[in-house]
Amino acid sequence: MPLWNSRFRKPLADSALRFTSSLDFDRVLFHVDIDGSKAHVRMLRKQKIISAADERKIIRGLEHIRKEITNGKLKLDWRNEDIHTAIEERLVKKIGETGRKLHTARSRNDQIALDERLYLREEIAGLIKLIRHCQSVFLSQAEKHRSTIVPGYTHLQRAQPILFAHHLLAYVEMFDRDAERFQDCVGRANRSPLGAAALAGTSLPIDRHHVARQLKMDGVVENSIDAVSDRDVLIECVSACALTMMHVSRFAEEMVLWNSHEFSFARIDDSFATGSSLMPQKKNPDIAELLRGKVGRVYGDLIALLTIMKGLPLAYNRDLQENKEPLFDAVRTTRYSLAIAAELLNHTRFDATRFETELEGDLTLATDLVDYLVAKGISFRRAHSVVGKIVQECLRQSKSLNQLSLSVYKRFSSKFGADVFGLFTPRKSVHAKVSVGGTSGKEVERQLHRWRARMKNVL
C-alpha cells in the first residue's frame, strides 16, 4: 500500500502501479537506504524529535530488515512501489507505531537523492579500484615488453618504430585520467541532500550537518530546491564511464587487429577466445569485440540521462526515476568491462620478435634521415622534401633504405656521408627518441618506474 493514499478515493490501478513501481531495479539501493535512514533517525533523536527508545527500536528494526533482504528472507515485491516504501512498511510491520516516525522531516524526494549519492560514492570507489587494477595489469605487460620493438602506427600506417611498453603505457595514462574524473565526480557527489524534505526544507528542528557527518559526507547540498531536483552527479559519473569505455574500445580494437592473421602479433590464450559453430578452425577474439561493442550501451545510457533531464521544470519530477536504470547499467557495464579487459590482457601473449627484423632499413626510419640532415644544418622542411624523394626512389626500385648506395644518397644531398647507414636499425631509431615522454629506452624506463611507484601508492 502506498505511503500517500489517504487523500485518494481509489487505490492505484494495477497497471499504473506496475508502470510506476521501481522496486525491480532500485532494490540495489537497499543498503544505502538503510544507512541513510539510520543516520536520519540518530539525528532525530539527538534533536529530540524522537525519543532514544524510538531510535533504538527503529535502528534495530532496520538492521533486521537489512539482514532479511541480504539473506533473501524478505521478498521484495514490485507492489511495494519502491525500495523506500518496502523498507518503511516492513519496519512498521515489525516494530509497530514507532516505525511510523521514521519518515518524520523527510520526503522521498530528499531520501532518493541521498541514496543515489551514497550509491555513487560506493560504486565510484569500486570503479577507481578497478581502474588501478587495470593500470597495474597494463604496467606489468609493459614491463615484460620493455625492449620489444614494434611499429608505431598513425592512420594505421606504420610510422616509426617504438617500444611496445611505450604503447601500453599510453593506456595507463588514459586510465589515470579516467580515475581522476571519477574522483572529481565523487567530490561533488559526497554531500547530503537530506533535510531538503519535499523541496522547501522543514519546520522541524533538524540538524542536516549531523546527518552528513554520520554518513562521512563533505557537508550538505545547500539549497533545498536544488537538492531534490539536481541529478548532475549521475550524469557526470556516466560521462566518466563513457570516456573510460571509449578507452576500453580503443584497446579492444587493437586487440582485434593484433590477433588478426595479418598482424599476427598477439595470441589470446585458448581459455579467453571462442570458436565457430560452423568453421572448426576459427579462434575468435570475441571478448575484445564485446568490449568494443559495450561502449555503445554506455553512450546510450548517457544520452538517456541527458534526454530525461532536458527541459524539466523545478523541482522533483517523476521522470527522474528513469535515471536509475541507465545509471546502474553504465556503472555495471564499465565495472565489468574493466575487469574483463584486464583479464584479457593477462591472457594474451605478444610475440616480442614479430617486427624487429622486418623493420631493418624500413621506410619507417625515414624521419631519422630527416633528423640526420637537420643536424647537418639543412632546414627541416627542405630535409623532409629530400627524404621524400629518396622514399620515392625506394618505392620505384622496391628497395629498403639500407639498400640504396651512398652515391645514390649523395645524389639527393651532398650532406650524406657513410655514417647514414648507421641509422637503419629500428632499435637505434627508438633509442634516439630521447625527448621527455619519447620512446627511447631511457624515457620508457623512467615512465615504467614512475608508474610502478605510483601504483604502490594507489593500490
Added chain:
Amino acid sequence: MPLWNSRFRKPLADSALRFTSSLDFDRVLFHVDIDGSKAHVRMLRKQKIISAADERKIIRGLEHIRKEITNGKLKLDWRNEDIHTAIEERLVKKIGETGRKLHTARSRNDQIALDERLYLREEIAGLIKLIRHCQSVFLSQAEKHRSTIVPGYTHLQRAQPILFAHHLLAYVEMFDRDAERFQDCVGRANRSPLGAAALAGTSLPIDRHHVARQLKMDGVVENSIDAVSDRDVLIECVSACALTMMHVSRFAEEMVLWNSHEFSFARIDDSFATGSSLMPQKKNPDIAELLRGKVGRVYGDLIALLTIMKGLPLAYNRDLQENKEPLFDAVRTTRYSLAIAAELLNHTRFDATRFETELEGDLTLATDLVDYLVAKGISFRRAHSVVGKIVQECLRQSKSLNQLSLSVYKRFSSKFGADVFGLFTPRKSVHAKVSVGGTSGKEVERQLHRWRARMKNVL
C-alpha cells in the same frame, strides 16, 4: 559446453564465458529459434540432406523443448552460452546422434540473423496493433469533445480557439505515421538470411527459398555476406520506436500541463495518479511524467545500436550481440508506454466548459479581425498591422476586443462596421476555419468520420 571447442586445448574460462554468454537476454528468442530450426530441418529433408526419420525426430524433439521452456521445466543456464546452443545441446541430449544434424548447412551467424528478423516481425505486429489501439482511444476521446472549445497554443501562448477534438486528432495522425514506419521496416525485415551460413553460403544442396516460404517470409536476403553482417532493420525499428516515443512524450508533457493547477483542464482519475510521501494534498501525474522520461531510454537504445555498428568491418563480429538488449528494451518500452498512454487518456476527464467563456472577446480572436479586413479589401500585411495596433490599445486599456467601441475601431480603420462585433465569440471563430483540415466543426467531423472508418479497417 560450447559447440566449437574441439580445436581448443583449454575450456573457456568461467569469467570469459560469463562475459560472452547472452542467454540471460536472448532466451526471449526461443520460440522463433525453434520455428526457424523447424523450417531448416524440413528443408534439409526435402533436399535429401537428412532423412525423413531424422526430420521427424528432430522436429518432435524441438517441439518438446519448446514446451519444456514454456512451462519452465527446462532451466536455461547462462553456461549454455546462448539460446541457440542451449536448444541444440538439449536436443542432442534428448534424441541423441540425430540431434547433431540440426546445424547442418547452418551457422549461428545466419541463425541469429533469422531469429532477430522473426522476432522483429512479431514484435512489430504487436506494436502496430497497440498503435491502432492508441489511435482508437484518442479518437474516442475526440468524439467526446467534438464541440469542446479550447485555446490552441503556439509557443505555449494562446493563439486561436480550436476544438479539442481537433487537437486530439493531431495525435491520431502522428500515430498513423508511426504505424507506417513500422510497416516499412517489417517489409525489409521479413526476408530470410538462412543459408548464408557463416558468410559464404554452403556447398550442401540447400533450398533457401523453401525455408523462407515455410516461415511466410518475402524471399531471402540475397548476398550471403550482407545477410550475416547487416543489422539495418533493428536500427530502423528502434528509430521508429524513438519517433513513436517522441510523440508519446509530447502528449505526456501536455497531460502534465493540463493537470496543473494553472491549466486546470484535465483531471486524472484517482486510480491513475499518485501522491506524496510527505505532502498529503499532492495528486501527481506520475504516469505522464514517466511516459515523458521513457523517451530517454529509447533514444539511448538507438544511440547504442548506432554506436555498435560504427566502423565494423564485414562480416559478422561479436559486437553485434550487444545489439540485442537495446533492441529488446526499446521494443518493450515502446509497447508498454503505448499501452499505458492509452489507459491514462482513458482515465482522464477534460473539463468541456473550462475555456469557452474565458475566450469571449479574447485577443486570440485577433486573426479573425485581420481576416475581416482582408475580406474588405485591405492587404493582409496592412490588416495585420492595423489589428496589432488595436491589440496594443486593448492591452493599454486592459480591455478585451469586444470592450472597445465601434468608434475606437473606426479610428484604426474606416472599414470596420458594426458587424465586427459578431466576430467575438470563440465558437464563431472556430467554425469559420473551414479550410481543409481546419478546426471548423464541419472539417473536424469529416476527420472524425474518416478516422472512425479507417479504424474499423485496421483494427
Added chain:
Amino acid sequence: MPLWNSRFRKPLADSALRFTSSLDFDRVLFHVDIDGSKAHVRMLRKQKIISAADERKIIRGLEHIRKEITNGKLKLDWRNEDIHTAIEERLVKKIGETGRKLHTARSRNDQIALDERLYLREEIAGLIKLIRHCQSVFLSQAEKHRSTIVPGYTHLQRAQPILFAHHLLAYVEMFDRDAERFQDCVGRANRSPLGAAALAGTSLPIDRHHVARQLKMDGVVENSIDAVSDRDVLIECVSACALTMMHVSRFAEEMVLWNSHEFSFARIDDSFATGSSLMPQKKNPDIAELLRGKVGRVYGDLIALLTIMKGLPLAYNRDLQENKEPLFDAVRTTRYSLAIAAELLNHTRFDATRFETELEGDLTLATDLVDYLVAKGISFRRAHSVVGKIVQECLRQSKSLNQLSLSVYKRFSSKFGADVFGLFTPRKSVHAKVSVGGTSGKEVERQLHRWRARMKNVL
C-alpha cells in the same frame, strides 16, 4: 523590420534579433520558398482572394528576387530575421502594396513546414541519385574482381575464401536499402502543409489541394495542428542518413585495413592519399578515415533533432527552428561522403593476386572438410568436432591442411579418402558455395547481372 511588430512598444533588441535570426542558415531554402509562394499566390487568385493583376505582379516580383539572390545581387542580411521575411520585405519594396497580399491566409508556421518538405524532396532525390552512383561504382569494381579470391573475415579472422566481387556486392545491397529508406521518407514528406495557417486553418476560401497539385505533391497534410507541429520527416531523413553513413563507415574501416602494410591488399592512388608533415615516407588513407569519422556528426545531428522534439507541447514552438541546421548538416555530410566514397573506390587498386596462393591448403578450408564428412554421412556436429581436432593437429605441427598425410586424416576419421586432397584449393572451395547468394562464381555472376540490369533502370 519584423512582420509582426505593430503590437509591440519597442523594437526587438539587437542581441535578441541576432539570437533568433535564422537567415544565416535558412537562406538555402530561398528557391523552395519562392516556389511555395508562387503556388500559394496562384491559388489565391484562382480562389478570387486576390486579383489576376496582383498575382502577375507578385509572381514577377518573386522571380525577380530569385534571380537577385541567385546572382548575389540581393544581400541577405541576418537582420531580416529569416528567409521568408527577407523575401516578403524585398517584394513589398519592389512592387509596393500588392506585395503585402502575399501572406494572405498563410502563417510562417505552415510556410516553413512547406519549405522544409520541398527542400527534403529535392535533397532526397539528390541523395538517392548519389546512392545509385555509389552502387554503380561498387558494381564496376566488383566486375573487375569477379574472380579475385580473398579471405572472407568474421571477427577479423580469416573465415572462408570468397570472391572479392561478392564482398563488394554486400555494399551494393546496403546502399539499396538506404535508397529504399529515403524513398519511404519522401513518400511521407511530399504532402503540403500549406493552408494550416498558424494552427487552426483559415476562414478565407483557400484551396489547399490546388497548392499541392501545383507543387506536384501527393495531397495535403490533413490536420492543421499536426501540419505545423510535426517534424517527423526531418528525423526520418536524418535517420536514413545515419544508416547510410554507418554503411560508409564500415567501408571506410575496411579501406583503412586493406591499405595497411599488414593487409597490403589495396593501394590508393597518390591523388587520393595524403602524407605527413613530419614523416616523409607516410602515405595515409585520410579520406577513408574522415569518412569513418563523419558518421559521428550525423549521429550527432540525429540526437540533436530527437532531443529538440522531446516533450514539446503542440503546436508550433520556436525550438523547431533549431532543427534546420542539424538537418542541413546531415544531408550535406551524407551527400558529400557518398560522392567521395565513390571517388575513393574509383581511385583504389586492389591486388588480385594477393591472397590466392597463400590460401592453398589453408585452415580457412576447414569447413569444406566438414561438408566432405557430412556428405559421407557423418552428422554435422560430429564432423565439426573431427575437423576441429585435425585443425589442432595442424597447429601443433605448424602445417597446413594439405601437408598432413592421408594416414593422418584416416586417424581422425575412416571416412577420409584420397579425394580429400582435392578440396584444398581456395578456388574450389569458393565455387562449391552454390547456395543462393553464396560466393560461387555462378551465384556471383548472377548477382552481378541482376545489379547491372537494375542499375540500368534506376540511373
Added chain:
Amino acid sequence: MPLWNSRFRKPLADSALRFTSSLDFDRVLFHVDIDGSKAHVRMLRKQKIISAADERKIIRGLEHIRKEITNGKLKLDWRNEDIHTAIEERLVKKIGETGRKLHTARSRNDQIALDERLYLREEIAGLIKLIRHCQSVFLSQAEKHRSTIVPGYTHLQRAQPILFAHHLLAYVEMFDRDAERFQDCVGRANRSPLGAAALAGTSLPIDRHHVARQLKMDGVVENSIDAVSDRDVLIECVSACALTMMHVSRFAEEMVLWNSHEFSFARIDDSFATGSSLMPQKKNPDIAELLRGKVGRVYGDLIALLTIMKGLPLAYNRDLQENKEPLFDAVRTTRYSLAIAAELLNHTRFDATRFETELEGDLTLATDLVDYLVAKGISFRRAHSVVGKIVQECLRQSKSLNQLSLSVYKRFSSKFGADVFGLFTPRKSVHAKVSVGGTSGKEVERQLHRWRARMKNVL
C-alpha cells in the same frame, strides 16, 4: 601546396583536397597556433637547434602573419589544407629559407593537440566568466524577490509555498557546479603535448618543459603516444557544456511556463519577445524556446565526439579532425546561450503579488498541518494520513483549509486546537522552514549573502 608531397607522384585531387581541408573551421585556431609556434621556436633557439637570428626572424614573421590574419589582409584559402600549413607556407613566403626551420622537431600531430588545448583553456576561461555573470544576474533577480511568495512545484503540481529568491538561487547552485566542472577540465587540458612529434618523440635535443612554461601550462603530457592520440579534454569540455545547457533548458522551460497566460507570472520586455506573422496579438517567448532547443545541438555535439573516438587504434588518425567542428559548435552555443539567458532574465519582470493571496489557506499548506500534529506527538505517518483525509474533505466540500471549522478538524484528530488557524498563511509556512538551505527568510537571506560575497571574489 601540402607540406608532405615530395614522396608523391601526383598532387592531391581537388575533390580530395576539398574533402580533407579543415581551413574553413580551424582558422579560429590561428592565434593559439602562432602562440604555440613562438614558444616552440624560442625553445629551439635556447636548445641551440636554431640560431638566435633565425628565432628573431621567425617570430617577427609570425607576428606579422597574426596581424595580416587579424585585419583580414591574408586571405586564408581552403586550398592551404589547414591553418597550420597556411601559416607555415606564408612564413616561408615572407622570410624565405629560415621559415622552413619552424617545423623542426615538431609534427602536426603534436601541434594540433597543443592548439586544441590552448583553445580550450581560453574558451573555458570565457565560459566560466559567463557562468559567473549568469549567477550574478540570477542573484540580483533573487535579491529583488527576497520576499516574493510563490508556490513551489513538484510534478508541476503546487507543493509548498516558497520564496521566489530561493527558487532562483537553485540555478545559482547549478551554475556553480558547471563552473567547477569546467575548472576540472581545464586542469587536465592545460598541459603541453608539444614535443611528442608524430608519436614517438624526437632525437633532437628539445626541452618540452620550457615550451610548457612559456605557454603558462602546468607541465607536459608525458607519454608521447598518448599525447597525440588523446582527445579526452575535448569530450570533457563538451560534457560540461551539455550539463550547462541542460540547466539552461530547465530555466528556459520555466520561462515559457511563467509567461503563459495560465501562469501569468513573468512578463518579458517587448524588446526580448517576438510576434506572429499571422496573429497580431501574439507575444511569444521565442528566446526561451530557442534556449531550450539549443540543448539539442550540444547533446548532438557530444555524441559526435564520442562516436568519432570509438574504437580508434592508437595513435593519431585523421578522424580526429572531425572533432573540431562539434567542439567549436558546443562551446560557441553554450557561450552564446549563457549570455542570452542572462539578458533574458534581465529583461523579465516577475509579478511579486501574483500568488500570495491565492495561497491563503491553500492545500499547499497541508504539510504544515502534518508538522503541527507531529509536534503534538503523533507519529509522522499517522499525521500524514489524518491530513490526507482532511484534504479529501476539503476537496469534497470545495473548501480551502481555513474554511473548515475547528470542530471539523477535531473530528479528524483531537490534537487540533484553535491555534491551527494560525498556520494558514503562506508567509508563515515559508518562514517556518528554518532548516539549513530551507525556504525561510532567514535561510534565504543567509544564502543571498553567501552568494553575494562569493560573487565578489570570483568576478
